[in-house]
Amino acid sequence: MNRWQRRQLTDYMAKALGTAATLFGLFWLAWILWTTVSLGLPALKWTLFTQTTPPPGADGGLANAFAGSIFMCGLAVLIGTPIGIGAGTYLSEYARHTKFGKSIRFVNDILLSAPSIIIGLFVYELMVRPMGHFSAWAGSVALAFIVLPVVVRTTDEMLQLVPTTMRESALALGVPQWKVIRQVLYRAALSGIVTGILLALARISGETAPVLFTALNNQYWASSLNEPTANVPVVIFQYALSPYEFWHALAWAGAFVVTMLVLVLGVTSRWLISRGKEQS
Amino acid sequence: MRLSILFKTATRYAAVGAALSLATLGHAAEITGAGSTFVNPILSKWSATYNEKTGNRINYQSIGSGAGIAQIKAATVTFGASDLPMKPEELQAAGLAQFPVVIGGVVPVVNIEGAKPGELKLTGPIIADIFLGKIEKWNDTAIASVNSGVKLPDQKITVVHRSDGSGTTFNWVNYLSKVSGEWKTKIGEGTSVNWPTGVGGKGNEGVAAYVNQIKGSIGYVELAYATQNKMAYAAVKNRNNEFVQPTAKSFQAAAEQVNWAAEPDFYQIITDAPGAGSWPIAATVFVIMYQQPKDAERSKEALAFFKWALEHGQAEAQALDYVPLPGALVKLIQDSWAKNIH
Amino acid sequence: MTTPHVLQAGMAGLRSSRERRDFLYDRAFRFAVTACAVFVLVSLLAAALSMLWGGREALGTFGWRFLWSSSWDAVHKDFGALVPIYGTLVTALIAMLIAVPVSFGIALFLTEIAPIWLRTPVGAAVELLAGIPSIIYGMWGLFIFVPFMGEHIDPWLDEHLGPLPVIGSLFQGPPIGLGMLTAGIVLGIMVIPFVSSVMREVFKTVPPQLKESAYAVGNTTWEVVWDIVLPYTRSAVIGGVFLGLGRALGETMAVTFVLGNAHLLSPSLLQPGNSIAATIANEFTEADSSIYLSSLLALGFLLFIVTFVVLAIARIMLARLALRAGKTT
Numbered sequence: 040m041n042r043w044q045r046r047q048l049t050d051y052m053a054k055a056l057g058t059a060a061t062l063f064g065l066f067w068l069a070w071i072l073w074t075t076v077s078l079g080l081p082a083l084k085w086t087l088f089t090q091t092t093p094p095p096g097a098d099g100g101l102a103n104a105f106a107g108s109i110f111m112c113g114l115a116v117l118i119g120t121p122i123g124i125g126a127g128t129y130l131s132e133y134a135r136h137t138k139f140g141k142s143i144r145f146v147n148d149i150l151l152s153a154p155s156i157i158i159g160l161f162v163y164e165l166m167v168r169p170m171g172h173f174s175a176w177a178g179s180v181a182l183a184f185i186v187l188p189v190v191v192r193t194t195d196e197m198l199q200l201v202p203t204t205m206r207e208s209a210l211a212l213g214v215p216q217w218k219v220i221r222q223v224l225y226r227a228a229l230s231g232i233v234t235g236i237l238l239a240l241a242r243i244s245g246e247t248a249p250v251l252f253t254a255l256n257n258q259y260w261a262s263s264l265n266e267p268t269a270n271v272p273v274v275i276f277q278y279a280l281s282p283y284e285f286w287h288a289l290a291w292a293g294a295f296v297v298t299m300l301v302l303v304l305g306v307t308s309r310w311l312i313s314r315g316k317e318q319s
Numbered sequence: 320m321r322l323s324i325l326f327k328t329a330t331r332y333a334a335v336g337a338a339l340s341l342a343t344l345g346h347a348a349e350i351t352g353a354g355s356t357f358v359n360p361i362l363s364k365w366s367a368t369y370n371e372k373t374g375n376r377i378n379y380q381s382i383g384s385g386a387g388i389a390q391i392k393a394a395t396v397t398f399g400a401s402d403l404p405m406k407p408e409e410l411q412a413a414g415l416a417q418f419p420v421v422i423g424g425v426v427p428v429v430n431i432e433g434a435k436p437g438e439l440k441l442t443g444p445i446i447a448d449i450f451l452g453k454i455e456k457w458n459d460t461a462i463a464s465v466n467s468g469v470k471l472p473d474q475k476i477t478v479v480h481r482s483d484g485s486g487t488t489f490n491w492v493n494y495l496s497k498v499s500g501e502w503k504t505k506i507g508e509g510t511s512v513n514w515p516t517g518v519g520g521k522g523n524e525g526v527a528a529y530v531n532q533i534k535g536s537i538g539y540v541e542l543a544y545a546t547q548n549k550m551a552y553a554a555v556k557n558r559n560n561e562f563v564q565p566t567a568k569s570f571q572a573a574a575e576q577v578n579w580a581a582e583p584d585f586y587q588i589i590t591d592a593p594g595a596g597s598w599p600i601a602a603t604v605f606v607i608m609y610q611q612p613k614d615a616e617r618s619k620e621a622l623a624f625f626k627w628a629l630e631h632g633q634a635e636a637q638a639l640d641y642v643p644l645p646g647a648l649v650k651l652i653q654d655s656w657a658k659n660i661h
Numbered sequence: 662m663t664t665p666h667v668l669q670a671g672m673a674g675l676r677s678s679r680e681r682r683d684f685l686y687d688r689a690f691r692f693a694v695t696a697c698a699v700f701v702l703v704s705l706l707a708a709a710l711s712m713l714w715g716g717r718e719a720l721g722t723f724g725w726r727f728l729w730s731s732s733w734d735a736v737h738k739d740f741g742a743l744v745p746i747y748g749t750l751v752t753a754l755i756a757m758l759i760a761v762p763v764s765f766g767i768a769l770f771l772t773e774i775a776p777i778w779l780r781t782p783v784g785a786a787v788e789l790l791a792g793i794p795s796i797i798y799g800m801w802g803l804f805i806f807v808p809f810m811g812e813h814i815d816p817w818l819d820e821h822l823g824p825l826p827v828i829g830s831l832f833q834g835p836p837i838g839l840g841m842l843t844a845g846i847v848l849g850i851m852v853i854p855f856v857s858s859v860m861r862e863v864f865k866t867v868p869p870q871l872k873e874s875a876y877a878v879g880n881t882t883w884e885v886v887w888d889i890v891l892p893y894t895r896s897a898v899i900g901g902v903f904l905g906l907g908r909a910l911g912e913t914m915a916v917t918f919v920l921g922n923a924h925l926l927s928p929s930l931l932q933p934g935n936s937i938a939a940t941i942a943n944e945f946t947e948a949d950s951s952i953y954l955s956s957l958l959a960l961g962f963l964l965f966i967v968t969f970v971v972l973a974i975a976r977i978m979l980a981r982l983a984l985r986a987g988k989t990t
Contacts, residue, residue: 050881054774060766061775061783064857067850068790071801075793094364095639125697133691134698143698145972150705151907152968154938156945157961161708172351172395184704191701192904193859196897200866215683217690231862238791238855238904245794248913248942251382258363259349259376267351267378272794276914277381279800280522281360282547294797301792306785386946477837482922482939484735484947507736510947518839518933519922521943525803532808533837 075298079291081284087292092258092274095283101293103260103269107175108297111254111270112244114179119186120236126187127194127232132220135199144195151188158184159249167253175261175268178254185246186239193235197228233308241301247272271297349376350621354387354400355486356522357541358604361421361641362400365628368635377624384486385510391415391607397617399607402486403510407584410607416659417607418652419585420625422642423541424570425491425600428527428550430536431457431472436545437564439553440465443498443591443599446555449537450478450495451502452516457535465556472535479529479538482519484511490602491539494590539600542570543640557599558591565598570642573601579648585655601642610659622656629653709965716959718952727959733924733940735949740956742963744924748841748934749967752916753909755845755930760852760905767853768860772890773882784861791854799918802847803839807919811838815931818842834931837921842930844920848912852905859901863894899979903972910968913938937964 040048076083086100093099126143134140162181167173201224209219225232255267256274271293278286278293352362359381366377382390384401391399392413405417427446429439445461448454454461458471481488489510496503506512518533520526523544530538530550542565545552554562563569573592579585589601606625612618629652633643644652719740720727730741771784815836822832834840867890875885891898921933922943937960948954 046881046884050883053769053883053886057766057769057774060763061770061787063763064767064787064790064850064853065783068786070805071793071797072789074801074805075797094367095360096364097367122697122700125694126701129691129694129698133694140698143702145976146702146705148903148907148972149965149968150701150708151904152910152964153705153708154911154913154941154961154964156913156938156942157708157712157964160945160958160961161711164711167395168393184708187701187704188907189904192900196859196900197862197866200863200894200897202868215687217687218683220690231866234858234862237788238858241788241791241854242908244792245796247794247796255351255353255382256380257349258366258378259370262349266349267380272796275794275796277359279796280356280524282524282527282544283360284547290800291797294794294800297794298789298792298797302785302789305788305792309781309785383946385949389946475835477835482917483943484949509736510949511735511944511953513732513734513736513924517923518837519943521917521922525918528803529837529839532811 072295072298075291075295079288079293079295082288082292083295087289087296091260092269092289093285094258095281095286098285099289101271101274101289101296103257104271104274104293105296107254107257107261107268107270108244108272110264111175111178111182111250111268112240114175115182115186115243116236116240118179118183119239120190123187123190123235123239124194124232126191127198128220130191130195131198132216132224147188147191150184151192154248155185155246156248156252159252162249163252170265172265173253173255173267175254175264175266178250178268178270181249181253182243182246185243185249186236189239189242190232190235193238194228194232197231197235198224200231201227230309230312233312237301237305237308240304244297244301245272247276251276349378350398350617350624351396352377352379352387352398352400352606352621353382353390353396354379354607355384355402355604356381357384357402357423357486357602358400358421360543360639361632361636364635364639365624365632368632369624369627372627375620375624377621383484384489385484388607391609394609394613397608397612397614397621401605401607402602403489404584404586404588404603404605405607407582407586410584414610415607416610416655417584417605418625418655419579419603419644419648420606420628421604421636422570422574422589422644423543423602423604423640424565424573424598424642425487425494425539425602426542426545426552426565427537427539427555428530428545428552429538430530430532430534431474431551432534433470434551436549436551437554438469439551440469440556440562441553442556443494447495447499447502449476450480450514450517451499451505452478465562474535477533477536478514478517479526479533479536480514480517480519481511481526482521485522486510486602486604487523487539487541488512490588490590490600493588494600497591546640555599557597558593559595559597561595563596563598567637567640567642569596569598570601571645573597573599574603574642574648575645579651585652608660612660618660622660626653626656709962712958712962712965716955716962718955719959722952723956727956728963731924731926735944735953738950738952740953742937742960744926745935745937745940745960746963746967747926748844748920748936749910749938749964750971751841751930751934752845752848752920752936753906755842756848756852756909757902757906759846759849760856760909761902763849764853764857764860764901764905767857768864769886771857771861772864773886784858788854788858790850791858795851795912796914798847798851798915802843802915802919806847807838807843809838810843811836815840815842819931830928831930834927834929836931837933839919839921839933840929840931841920841934844916844934844936845930847915847919848909851912851915852909855908856901856905859904860894860898863897863901864890867893899975903975906971907968910964910971911938913942917942937961937967 090100091103166177209223257267257269261268275290278290362379387399390396458473492508496508520529523540526538527544530536576592576594629649636643731743732739818832875889917939923933
């Protein structure tokens with residue numbers, strides 16, 4: 040076989056392996072989704088969204104859990120994203136090669152690997168103990184600490200990938216640095232930064248341990264944000280580890296809905312960004 | 320552009336949410352309790368029924384007996400629930416009081432081909448030796464000697480225990496310590512012990528799942544899990560030398576043997592109970608509250624809930640495979656409230 | 662940095678009010694982002710220090726022995742971190758061995774191989790793996806995957822690879838289905854979407870001119886990816902891998918369900934083990950003595966250290982690679 044044929048073969052094999060890898064990933068996805076749907080089927084009806092978490096033997100839904108999770112995840116992203124983007128910007132634009140920047144990157148990577156339960160314990164000591172009760176606020180803060188390092192990392196990397204020519208052209212026109220960052224770099228790296236936020240959101244929507252020690256859970260609607268608040272991961276955790284069929288079904292159904300919600304969110308935000316790019 | 324609008328609206332919602340939460344601080348909030356997973360089904364059932372009747376919301380969360388004790392000590396909840404009683408000295412030191420609220424039992428479950436529920440017979444010392452790793456196969460002479468007529472396979476025994484600390488474990492190893500001197504000295508008792516062999520499942524459900532999957536395995540779960548999952552449980556020989564089946568009746572027999580007034584603060588662990596028909600591994604769930612609570616209002620409401628549950632909740636408890644407390648014990652408990660909790 | 666004197670001196674040469682305003686905004690912006698970065702630093706230090714503080718009793722009592730003792734006895738109050746550390750490292754290693762090549766393959770597929778109309782749906786589908794709650798991975802693992810492993814894969818491995826010398830000891834054991842291999846596989850699947858999403862985003866940022874020039878001189882697709890795209894995006898790709906590694910090291914719920922949670926040390930991947938996060942999650946709520954609690958918190962602190970060491974080693978290796986590729990610092 041001559042050299043050209045060898046190169047063709049390698050190319051072909053690489054493409055085949057790439058396709059195989061994708062099929063591999065999709066296979067697991069299909070298997071897991073199929074499990075959640077088939078096991079959650081008894082609970083996948085409208086009452087899932089309208090009724091609250093039931094005691095054993097009764098019919099019910101996950102309405103309070105969905106509401107609690109949406110609020111806490113939303114607030115966590117709201118808290119964690121600005122700080123995360125800020126820190127990522129600092130690392131990429133002001134401290135790319137400094138020692139200080141390197142140590143912050145390192146520290147961020149360690150925070151990224153922290154078991155979520157440790158973050159939960161940390162916020163428990165920080166907020167729940169002094170406040171004297173569990174609350175949705177504490178839950179949101181714990182989740183924000185999980186969002187933070189993910190957003191920092193992706194923002195840093197995505198901003199670094201924007202070609203220097205863009206920065207230089209803008210600066211050459213006399214644009215001040217903060218405007219360069221805001222209006223040129225963020226726009227260029229928007230897709231990547233949003234990916235980071237979506238990954239973080241996907242992660243926190245399924246996290247049980249940090250919420251367990253901060254927002255606990257609630258059988259009913261919480262009348263204020265200062266109370267224990269129902270949320271989907273903890274409910275799934277409790278119901279899955281119970282002996283009751285209907286609770287199991289609710290757990291699987293809840294998981295399916297959360298996964299679909301994350302999908303919808305991801306698709307919508309990507310579409311919005313591409314629309315924004317088209318218009319500009 | 321769109322994103323910044325999204326961002327602005329999101330912050331507006333957050334601001335409204337914050338304002339609402341501050342405004343509702345004075346609202347008649349609910350009671351929160353936390354602790355044992357064992358008692359979660361019945362407490363959430365009682366809570367729902369009570370809520371329909373009175374509109375009060377008793378929010379119980381199962382985070383584990385030890386966590387329940389930790390939370391009541393930190394006063395982040397109004398009551399804690401635990402499968403193991405706190406010692407009177409500990410209660411005094413923390414200013415707490417405890418009382419029993421429901422009774423259940425821990426059941427050995429097995430995965431042997433062809434074994435029907437209640438068919439296999441075991442004794443305490445045999446169980447201890449299995450969990451110690453000394454008896455390794457099902458057709459061991461010790462097991463065969465109490466199971467004449469049952470064909471036991473030549474199969475390795477896989478022990479399944481709890482991976483998480485648990486009140487269920489506590490009652491199980493407490494019983495093993497009582498019937499096996501070797502277990503008592505080598506392993507001891509606690510919510511989490513140094514298991515010499517086997518795998519750990521998370522929660523009762525984890526143990527049930529592992530036992531269902533691993534052929535030739537043995538584990539321990541609460542009765543509700545064994546019946547709901549249609550598992551093969553074993554009959555155990557009690558102190559009265561009878562082989563007893565785990566049923567609400569045998570749990571109740573064990574509970575009635577106890578002289579509740581004998582110990583202060585109801586400090587009784589009812590494993591290895593004497594008497595005819597008593598299940599040897601019965602367990603009591605205790606509720607723990609402050610004697611002089613900071614939030615007296617909430618404490619009173621919690622007591623009202625438990626009064627209702629002890630007097631009217633028996634049918635619901637039985638429907639979920641629990642044993643409601645005998646009438647005499649309920650009276651003792653209500654007397655203790657008048658004395659201890661203000 | 663921003664004292665009035667320095668500001669005035671900096672503004673001395675500026676003519677118009679707009680320039681002065683821009684200068685102030687620049688300073689303010691810089692201050693804001695620096696504050697964010699410092700916040701990240703402070704959060705980590707606070708979290709790590711609170712673990713260290715909580716763990717001081719255990720570390721003081723056991724000393725260095727804590728690191729290599731494999732006992733874990735709550736009744737006799739003797740704790741050692743060897744089994745959890747070993748389990749954490751092994752499961753994370755298996756997870757990365759699975760996730761990194763697969764993610765690279767997926768990113769390759771989505772950026773070079775797939776037709777345009779297929780890219781968005783398949784990409785969204787892969788990211789969906791990230792949206793599945795970790796506890797569902799645990800439950801699916803426990804109820805569906807573990808029996809599958811126990812009935813089909815483990816016995817095959819035990820029979821065919823077990824008797825081999827040296828690597829055989831990795832694959833011996835009763836076919837119970839749970840164990841480090843199962844946990845490693847589940848973790849690998851969980852990590853795939855994180856690594857592949859980042860890789861895909863990053864591959865898209867390569868300037869088309871670079872790729873087109875390479876194609877123009879006759880490179881195949883594979884050669885363009887391997888020789889042009891990967892080196893250009895190397896740092897960000899490593900970042901994505903670290904994102905996945907972080908998830909693998911710290912994942913709690915999924916591992917708890919399928920690892921078997923046995924405090925027993927064994928070289929075989931088919932045997933159950935324990936990981937740091939799973940140990941803490943399982944036992945924290947029931948830790949009834951202060952030394953027990955302290956040992957768990959010390960384990961948490963040790964995870965920070967383990968992460969630190971793993972990342973430091975990775976960075977050194979990367980720096981060596983970069984030196985060979987011609988970078989100066």
